Amino acid sequence: MMDERIYKYRSQLGEDTVLRAHENRSINIRYENGETATDDTASSVGICALTRRGHALGFGAAPGLNDEAVNIALKRAKDNLGQIERPYNVPLHDVSEKITAHIYDEVTQNQKTELLKDADEYVKKTCPAATNRNFSMEQFSMEKRLVASNGIIAHSHFVRWCMMIALTGEAKNGDYVSVEGCLQYADRPDEMFSSHVALHACLDRLCDALRKKQESVFATPGRKICILGEDPAAIMVHEAVGHTAESDLVMGGSIAGRYLGKQVASPLITIGDFANSMNGQRVPQPIYFDDEGTVARDAMIIENGVLTGFMHDRDSAAEYGVIPTGNSRGFTFADAPLVRMRNTAILPGKSRLQDMIAAVEDGYYFVRAGMGQADTTGEFMFLIVEGYEIKNGKLGRAIRDTICSGRAFETLQSVDMVGDTVLWDFAGLCAKGQPMITAAGSPPIKCTLDIGG
Amino acid sequence: MTNEMQNLCAIIDRFKECGADWAIVMEESTLKNTLSGFAQKRFVNQTIDNSVVTITVYKDGRQGRISSQCANTDQAKRLADEAWAVMKAAEATNATAHVPVCGRHLSRNMQSADIDVMKLRYGELMETAEKRFPRVKFRVCELRHIQSCRRFLDLEGNSASEQSAWYELSGAFSAVGETYSTSYSGVDARFAQLDMPLLDNDYISGALELSQKMLLPPGPAPKQNIVVFSPATLTMLMYMLTNSQLTDNAVISGTSRWSKMLGKKVTDEAISLSIAPTSESIVGECLLTDVGTMVEDQVIIEKGILKSMLLSARGEEKTNIPQRRNQSGCMVMDAGEMPLDRLIADIESGILVGRLSGGSPTLSGEISAIAKMSFLIENGRITRPCEGVAISGNLLDALYQADGISRELSRGGNTALPYLRTSKLNLSGGSK
Numbered sequence: 001m002m003d004e005r006i007y008k009y010r011s012q013l014g015e016d017t018v019l020r021a022h023e024n025r026s027i028n029i030r031y032e033n034g035e036t037a038t039d040d041t042a043s044s045v046g047i048c049a050l051t052r053r054g055h056a057l058g059f060g061a062a063p064g065l066n067d068e069a070v071n072i073a074l075k076r077a078k079d080n081l082g083q084i085e086r087p088y089n090v091p092l093h094d095v096s097e098k099i100t101a102h103i104y105d106e107v108t109q110n111q112k113t114e115l116l117k118d119a120d121e122y123v124k125k126t127c128p129a130a131t132n133r134n135f136s137m138e139q140f141s142m143e144k145r146l147v148a149s150n151g152i153i154a155h156s157h158f159v160r161w162c163m164m165i166a167l168t169g170e171a172k173n174g175d176y177v178s179v180e181g182c183l184q185y186a187d188r189p190d191e192m193f194s195s196h197v198a199l200h201a202c203l204d205r206l207c208d209a210l211r212k213k214q215e216s217v218f219a220t221p222g223r224k225i226c227i228l229g230e231d232p233a234a235i236m237v238h239e240a241v242g243h244t245a246e247s248d249l250v251m252g253g254s255i256a257g258r259y260l261g262k263q264v265a266s267p268l269i270t271i272g273d274f275a276n277s278m279n280g281q282r283v284p285q286p287i288y289f290d291d292e293g294t295v296a297r298d299a300m301i302i303e304n305g306v307l308t309g310f311m312h313d314r315d316s317a318a319e320y321g322v323i324p325t326g327n328s329r330g331f332t333f334a335d336a337p338l339v340r341m342r343n344t345a346i347l348p349g350k351s352r353l354q355d356m357i358a359a360v361e362d363g364y365y366f367v368r369a370g371m372g373q374a375d376t377t378g379e380f381m382f383l384i385v386e387g388y389e390i391k392n393g394k395l396g397r398a399i400r401d402t403i404c405s406g407r408a409f410e411t412l413q414s415v416d417m418v419g420d421t422v423l424w425d426f427a428g429l430c431a432k433g434q435p436m437i438t439a440a441g442s443p444p445i446k447c448t449l450d451i452g453g
Numbered sequence: 454m455t456n457e458m459q460n461l462c463a464i465i466d467r468f469k470e471c472g473a474d475w476a477i478v479m480e481e482s483t484l485k486n487t488l489s490g491f492a493q494k495r496f497v498n499q500t501i502d503n504s505v506v507t508i509t510v511y512k513d514g515r516q517g518r519i520s521s522q523c524a525n526t527d528q529a530k531r532l533a534d535e536a537w538a539v540m541k542a543a544e545a546t547n548a549t550a551h552v553p554v555c556g557r558h559l560s561r562n563m564q565s566a567d568i569d570v571m572k573l574r575y576g577e578l579m580e581t582a583e584k585r586f587p588r589v590k591f592r593v594c595e596l597r598h599i600q601s602c603r604r605f606l607d608l609e610g611n612s613a614s615e616q617s618a619w620y621e622l623s624g625a626f627s628a629v630g631e632t633y634s635t636s637y638s639g640v641d642a643r644f645a646q647l648d649m650p651l652l653d654n655d656y657i658s659g660a661l662e663l664s665q666k667m668l669l670p671p672g673p674a675p676k677q678n679i680v681v682f683s684p685a686t687l688t689m690l691m692y693m694l695t696n697s698q699l700t701d702n703a704v705i706s707g708t709s710r711w712s713k714m715l716g717k718k719v720t721d722e723a724i725s726l727s728i729a730p731t732s733e734s735i736v737g738e739c740l741l742t743d744v745g746t747m748v749e750d751q752v753i754i755e756k757g758i759l760k761s762m763l764l765s766a767r768g769e770e771k772t773n774i775p776q777r778r779n780q781s782g783c784m785v786m787d788a789g790e791m792p793l794d795r796l797i798a799d800i801e802s803g804i805l806v807g808r809l810s811g812g813s814p815t816l817s818g819e820i821s822a823i824a825k826m827s828f829l830i831e832n833g834r835i836t837r838p839c840e841g842v843a844i845s846g847n848l849l850d851a852l853y854q855a856d857g858i859s860r861e862l863s864r865g866g867n868t869a870l871p872y873l874r875t876s877k878l879n880l881s882g883g884s885k
Contacts, residue, residue, distance in 0.1 A: 036544040038518075178815075382811075452845055
């Protein structure tokens with residue numbers, strides 16, 4: 001764990017400055033068909049400073065965790081001031097508190113290898129149809145200490161674990177088909193290793209999905225009633241709603257800027273970007289402060305179908321005359337903070353999944369999305385890698401990979417049922433100039449979507 | 454000896470003491486000066502330096518690989534111990550990589566950042582873009598100068614290094630109309646010098662012009678299944694295709710359609726594709742690989758014949774097919790003979806695809822995607838915007854018999870590809 005040396009600079013920062021010590025550590029292991037393909041360990045550690053004076057903003061960073069790095073970062077931030085005029089000034093909110101987030105332990109190399117071996121052997125034994133078995137395990141930890149001239153002293157350190165699983169088998173016509181799944185832990189990573197029950201349950205489900213996909217049919221193109229499962233719904237919320245409500249993108253012309261205060265979704269839909277808890281439960285990636293020294297608070301985006309707000313940093317909050325929400329984050333010490341999502345989710349509704357399926361006469365149930373893209377226009381497209389027909393209220397045959405697309409606000413307006421359980425997805429990294437760890441959550445939703453062939 | 458070399462020597466000495474079979478250490482330092490603007494309202498100037506040491510050590514078929522910062526020799530020894538511990542805990546495989554570092558010391562274009570010129574060019578870009586393309590709004594625009602230095606040392610004491618510097622422009626933008634904003638577009642370009650206004654570069658001005666044109670009233674969906682992929686779209690498709698068909702997992706497991714096609718025809722004979730970091734079209738690309746050998750251009754497809762794959766050392770060991778000779782993404786496709794206007798002259802109703810949402814091919818080559826930043830081709834001319842068209846079908850089949858390739862190559866500093874026309878994919882839906 002990094003030491004507290006930067007705290008001593010608190011009284012020396014003078015002008016509006018945030019000093020951040022930041023260390024990322026990651027371990028990535030790919031395990032393919034019974035052997036390790038890659039095993040990479042990486043870390044980055046350094047100091048950065050963000051300084052404002054009048055209408056100018058400067059950022060500087062240097063590697064290492066020592067006094068020299070602090071002095072270089074502070075000097076560079078100050079030297080960069082004033083090179084380009086900024087159009088407005090931003091007051092620094094006055095806080096004086098020490099915020100300490102939760103700290104987790106990491107796991108040994110042997111535990112990781114044993115888990116991967118077990119996963120591979122389990123699939124090999126129980127599902128011979130899986131001719132190609134790929135597992136990738138990632139541990140990612142981020143630790144920050146931050147002091148700011150507004151008096152804030154803060155520390156956070158968390159570790160997240162995920163195992164991505166991809167199984168491939170031969171379909172009836174000789175093509176190869178794949179299914180994907182993910183196990184992820186943030187709150188108690190040791191649970192992943194202490195018992196393999198959750199792993200085996202996940203693998204059982206994926207093996208079953210692969211066997212069904214080997215017999216799969218092509219989806220019928222067109223506009224369809226669909227149950228968007230937790231995973232694709234969460235991706236839609238993140239990509240097609242969350243990004244359009246990031247204030248820097250709103251100012252860059254995203255569609256959300258045109259609809260503030262208007263009904264953009266079914267009254268059943270409420271979406272927020274939650275700082276550290278949702279409905280009284282801790283979220284997967286709790287954020288207590290951001291990299292501008294702002295205490296993090298929830299940013300409600302859509303409430304009962306009405307677009308009510310955006311995610312803000314200090315600059316955009318000043319532009320819109322609201323309180324900053326603490327969304328400004330940098331991925332490494334060398335990254336100036338940007339407005340980023342934290343834990344973005346649709347709040348749960350009251351419907352049970354089986355009742356939602358029973359309410360569809362002819363449509364699809366989409367369980368898992370592969371890659372997806374969205375636009376600042378709210379248009380989105382996802383590759384569905386696991387989905388099933390719904391005929392007369394019952395699940396039918398599995399379908400081949402297909403795309404579903406739509407416009408987020410139109411899709412959300414078509415929602416007439418919202419599931420009662422939220423699942424979170426926090427594997428992978430969000431890309432927006434720099435990567436970022438984020439979490440997205442959703443219950444299943446019943447809506448109308450355009451389906452490819 | 455510099456501090457950096459002392460650190461590398463300390464690591465190698467540690468591995469000699471431990472009895473490593475092989476080891477290689479790379480130290481990569483960069484100094485970046487960046488002018489960043491967000492939504493043309495928030496500007497931040499940045500100076501960042503970073504230095505990362507990557508250590509790879511082998512013993513008895515085990516590999517340990519770590520990367521981290523390294524400030525002094527004490528830290529270097531600790532990192533060596535950490536890499537050794539990772540290696541000891543790793544699964545035993547046949548991992549080995551006894552390839553000596555090449556001994557070359559390269560230096561290219563080592564000018565420092567000229568901040569005044571960067572400010573001039575950045576301000577000029579914003580001002581000129583606003584005049585010429587008033588509807589286009591930058592979501593983000595960054596002009597960077599990057600100085601990079603990489604040093605290598607192996608267990609036998611062989612060393613190599615390369616130093617280079619370049620400028621980069623990276624922007625994302627969309628056109629904002631009264632009632633509608635277009636899809637975002639991006640532009641990424643590299644320059645050896647900032648010796649002319651950035652908008653004088655056709656690649657950049659063309660992208661901004663295309664974005665603004667997307668505000669024109671949209672046309673109907675195309676009536677013919679004729680697709681012309683823009684160079685940017687073709688780059689993305691070929692990148693995704695080669696990665697899904699020709700990399701370790703797909704080739705070792707034999708699950709991709711091209712996995713057993715080496716030496717055989719896989720595309721139209723008009724297609725020749727290379728990954729060419731040393732091409733004169735490419736700026737600022739590494740000339741040393743991550744293991745300290747000289748990069749080589751690699752022909753992937755030559756006149757339709759699959760000539761090589763994109764395997765790692767492990768892939769080579771498993772398949773006996775040579776591993777890739779660079780880690781670059783600098784894709785270059787040979788130009789065709791026909792100018793773009795002739796390539797599209799006989800199209801009554803097709804689509805020019807400027808960007809795809811989706812399009813990652815399956816192992817069988819199937820793609821499913823939505824056309825973005827795209828235009829109708831009507832009676833041989835590019836006319837109106839046409840978005841939301843779904844494109845599906847088999848990309849491998851489409852490439853096997855392409856309708857034509859343009860004479861024009863689009864050069865963005867790290868790629869050079871032409872337009873490609875095909876009638877083997879299906880279009881449905883659109884235009885929104």
